[in-house]
Amino acid sequence: AGRDATRAFATGDFTQAGLVDDVSALSPGEMLAIRSWLTFYHDNYDPVGKLVGRFYDENGAPTEALRQAETAMEEAFRFQAESEQRKQQFPPCNSEWSSAKGSRFWCSRQSGGVQRDWTGVPRKLYQPGSSSSHCVCVRTTGPPWGQPGSTQHSDRGDLDDPHLEEYANCHPLAQQCVL
Secondary structure, eight states, X not given: OOOOOHHHHHHOOOSTTTOOOOOTTXXXXXXXXXHHHHHHHHXXXXXXXXXXXXXXXXXXXXXXXXXXXXXXXXXXXXXXXXXXHHHHHSOBOEEEEETTTEEEEEOOTTGGGOOOSOOOEEEEEEOXXXXXXXXXXXXXXXXXXXXXXXXXXXXXXXTTOTTEEOOTTSOXXXXXXXX
């Protein structure tokens, strides 16, 4: 009692080293885990006070560390919302691997757990500033994402997105690629 071990709720490290209140180096996902934990407690328990320390001063007023943690949580929410929006634009491919056949990537109307009215084609999606990629399904017709009413487009969906790359030895409009 009387000890703030917020970090441990996100990291799962309940050793002496992990039972600390410093959340400054946590990832966006870990900050969302803390936010979820805080929401649960605020929804299910009545507060009885504030612990003097990193997040509240002796008068119960928020500290700069609390403001920084709240800002980090808001940034994590924005990051999560952007990731969800990106997943709607570029849903993950279905994939399978076998030693006999190698890797196969394909798109369907619900690949990646994203229900939609188009199938798409597999492409490598690179994150800006990273050399790693993952397979996503890309719309092949209509206006690019975010331009639904546009009449000035090439009717290629998102195929021209600069972060995409075709798979080698795979037809550009194939719904599946075997590597």
